[in-house]
Amino acid sequence: MRASGILMPVFSLPGPFGIGTLGKEAFAFVDFLADAKQTYWQILPIGPTGYGDSPYQSFSAFAGNPYFIDYRLLAADDLLTADEVPAARPVGPIDYGALYNERPVILKKAADRLLAAPSPSYEAFCEAQSFWLEDYALFMAVKAEQGQAGLADWPDDLRCRKPEAIAAAKQRLAGAVDYYKAVQFFFYTQWNALKAYANGKGVRLVGDIPIYVSPDSSDLWTHPELFQTDGQMHLTQVAGCPPDAFAADGQLWGNPLYDWPVHKATGFAWWKQRMKHATSIYDVVRIDHFRGFESYYSIPAGNKTAAGGHWEKGPDRDFINAMHENLGEGGIIAEDLGYLTPEVKAMLSASGYPGMKIMQFAFDSRESGNYLPHTYHRNSVVYTGTHDNVTAEGWRTNASAEDVAYACRYLRCQPEELTEAMICACLASVSDTAVIPLADWLHLGSEARINTPSTQGSNWQWRLTCPLPEALAGHIAQLTMLYERAQ
Template identity: 85%
Template sequence: MRACGILMPVFSLPGPFGIGTLGKEAFAFVDFLAGAKQTYWQILPIGPTGYGDSPYQSFSAFAGNPYFIDYRLLVEQGFLTQAELPAPQPVGAIDYGALYRERPLVLKKAADRLLASPTDAYHTFCTRQGFWLEDYALFMAIKAEQHQAGLADWPDALRTRQPEALAAARARLAEQVDYHKAVQFFFYTQWNALKAYANAKGVQLVGDIPIYVSPDSSDLWTHPELFQTDGQVHLTQVAGCPPDAFAADGQLWGNPLYDWPKHQATNFAWWKRRMQHATSIYNVVRIDHFRGFESYYSIPAGNKTAAGGHWEKGPDRAFIQAMHECLGEGGIIAEDLGYLTPEVKAMLAASGYPGMKIMQFAFDRREPGNYLPYTYPANSVVYTGTHDNVTTEGWQQTAAPEDVAYACRYLRCTPGTLTEAMISACLASASDMAIIPFADWLHLGAEARINTPSTQGANWQWRLAQPLPDGLDGHIAELTRLYDRAPA
């Protein structure tokens, strides 16, 4: 079925609390999507973020981000009073430092009220999510006790989960553990309500999960045997991308690499549980860096850049088969950008999952792949750009002039109409799914860029600060119908 949607991070929504939340602005965005005849709302990962604020470096592959909890909904439920709400703020770039200082103070008041008289819903949540919740809550409590030190710098007994040290920590930090469990209950209560509302409106949520977990995560702490470590929860090899035309030193992500033989010996039990969780909270799941299942770039831990790494074989078809057994054969988007070998292409074909096509790449002379729209198979998802690209308006300002001229010749447009022409080319393409970043529909420039890979300091901060243009939903709906992507 031909369909389309909009990419818009939760954190980019407007609202009075310094960051987008799961409150009324999120529900209003669902209404906008439904009015614009959109089938999908694609977001970025929703896990709790740490150093660098990247949603792709989360403290847990299962937990939700406490920053997204809407205070007003907690007031409605009686967990906060109106007087306890922070003063409303004008919508601007996200100040993560301010959120880090303020959020726990307010959420602690709500958690205390819940824990003073726990509800049946809370007990049910803790039971159903116990396979990750208990370890995550203890991890966060210990991390706070260790002055937010990364897992690699914890005392040996705690880092390596010595039973006596863990038992003492559970007793010593019981109140803090309960706080983190309560916060997760608040998050998932609000998330599930938003998902139910969206689905009732005919809007499906497209989630996004990183292939790798963070080096500072409860996942590594709880299951170090599933990763390439030295037996003391210190990493021996880390993840990244090799040097290319976009990054001379490559990309040094620093994530733990999987010990794939260990995963295969369990028939990928951890990954099955992770994907079952993801498919329970999203309608469709995009897996970032999908090519890493065929082969992955391995960098010695301690290297300062990604240069000097090498490729290692991944689980390939065995992983695909395990996912098919667990999930069926649909509901996944494979992020297949980057260096693609014939083996990667064969694995993607065997999976049946749609890959991604980026329209901006079609006109970038640095990009070796052919992303021109005539090459798109039906089983693909096309974007003007992703969260890692500058907006299309911004691309015109930063791309080589000859690349912009080529795009205008190909799309039969002028620079002033290039964004609209690129959107239309995406919608007109043969790809079954087209996803357009909301900033492109708004014709915003580089100020609306979400992330610049391999940089820190100004990423993940953009928020929608201006009112929507009158008639934007009607305009999007008109193009959606024109290119036969509107729901029946």
């Protein structure tokens, strides 16, 4: 079935609270998608962000981001008073430091009101999410007690979860634990309402989950046996990508690597639980760095760059079979970008999941893979670019003259028409699904880039600062119908 969608992070939505939220602007964007005859809204990971504010470095593989909670919805539920809702501020780039200082103060007021008389829906939420919620809340409470220190810097008895230390922490931090549970209830109440609204409008949500968890996460803390550690919660090997034409030193992500033999011995129980959760909150799940299931790049912990790593064999078909057994064979997008070996391609083929095609890569002379549109097959998802790419307009103005000229020859357009030509090539392709970042529909330049891999300081901050043009939904709808992707 041919379909299309738009990539737009929740945090990039407009709104009055310094970051996109799950409030009326999110509902308005769903209306826009429906008017534009789009089937999918693809977002980035929605977990609570940690180091570097990256959604791919979250404190939990299951929790939601408190920054996305909309104060107005809390007020509508009588959990905040009107004067406790902050005054609207101009829409601009996200200041995560300001959010870090403001959010807990306001959310604490709402949590106190909820906890003074817990509702049946709150009790039901805690019971349904008990497989992760209590551990996450205790992790966050200890982290706050430790001055927000990373897990690696906690006292040994807490870091290594000595039973007596954990029992004492649960008693000592009971109030804080309840606060973090209440905040998750707020998030998921608002998230579920948004998803129900989107589905009612014929819009399906495409979520994104990182393959790895953060080194500073409740997942590592509560399940260290599932990761490559020294038995004292110290990582022995970490994740990343080898050097290539885009990064001379490679990418040193620093995430814990899985102890795959342990996962296999459990029947991949943790991963089954994680994917069950993901498919309950999203309609489709994109798994980041899917090739890491076939083989993964292993870097000794403590290395300063990724250059000293090596490849290790992953679970491959055993993992795929477990996912099919748990979820069936649909509802997954495999992010298969990067260094692809014949073995990775065979695993992807065996999975049946669609891989990804990036239009920018088709014309980038640094990219060794073949992403030219005439090579695509139906079981794929094509993008002009992703959150890790510059916008199409930014690519046009920053790529080499030779690469731009090649793209224009291939797409039969003038340079100033290149962004629209790339969009149309995506929509016209045989790929079953085409996803276009909103910034490309708006022809925005490099200022709208969301992330530059292997850099810090200005990522994950872009927001839509002006109203969408009135004619844009109609324009998108016309092209969507022209290329027979309207549902």
